[in-house]
Amino acid sequence: METFADGVYRFILKNIKDEDKAKDIIQDTFEKMWIKLDTVDYTKSKSYLFTTAYHTMIDMLRKDKRMTSFTEQVSAGMTHSNQYSDLNEILHQAIENLPEAQKSVILLRDYEGYSYEDISQITGLTEAQVKVYIFRARVFLKQHIGSMETVI
Numbered sequence: 001m002e003t004f005a006d007g008v009y010r011f012i013l014k015n016i017k018d019e020d021k022a023k024d025i026i027q028d029t030f031e032k033m034w035i036k037l038d039t040v041d042y043t044k045s046k047s048y049l050f051t052t053a054y055h056t057m058i059d060m061l062r063k064d065k066r067m068t069s070f071t072e073q074v075s076a077g078m079t080h081s082n083q084y085s086d087l088n089e090i091l092h093q094a095i096e097n098l099p100e101a102q103k104s105v106i107l108l109r110d111y112e113g114y115s116y117e118d119i120s121q122i123t124g125l126t127e128a129q130v131k132v133y134i135f136r137a138r139v140f141l142k143q144h145i146g147s148m149e150t151v152i
Contacts (some may be wrong), residue, residue: 102137
């Protein structure tokens with residue numbers, strides 16, 4: 001638990017931006033692993049944890065989505081300000097505007113350093129889908145951030 005808890009928590013927190021929900025997801029993830037402790041191979045425990053956390057997060061997001069209205073979500077995601085003081089802030093805001101699947105794969109690839117194969121196993125997507133989602137996410141981020149002259 002001590003070995004992987006921080007990485008899984010950071011991954012979930014970057015996706016949902018809610019510390020309490022992230023902690024709940026991590027707790028559920030480790031509970032699920034504890035229940036299946038006899039069937040999980042130790043060498044694949046990290047992959048199992050990320051996969052379980054990812055699916056638990058998706059289930060929670062779907063549940064929350066049903067509780068909020070669609071128009072509130074769209075209007076909150078479409079706001080954009082042209083005045084920024086920090087490139088890191090710009091990048092985080094751009095990542096927040098990505099669709100969930102693209103956001104997850106870009107975080108797993110660029111923030112956590114997973115291979116395409118590992119991301120495929122964690123998300124349940126094919127390697128080709130993972131590559132396409134990463135490409136589309138990077139194109140979106142590049143367009144969203146724009147040129148450095150716009151940022152400065």
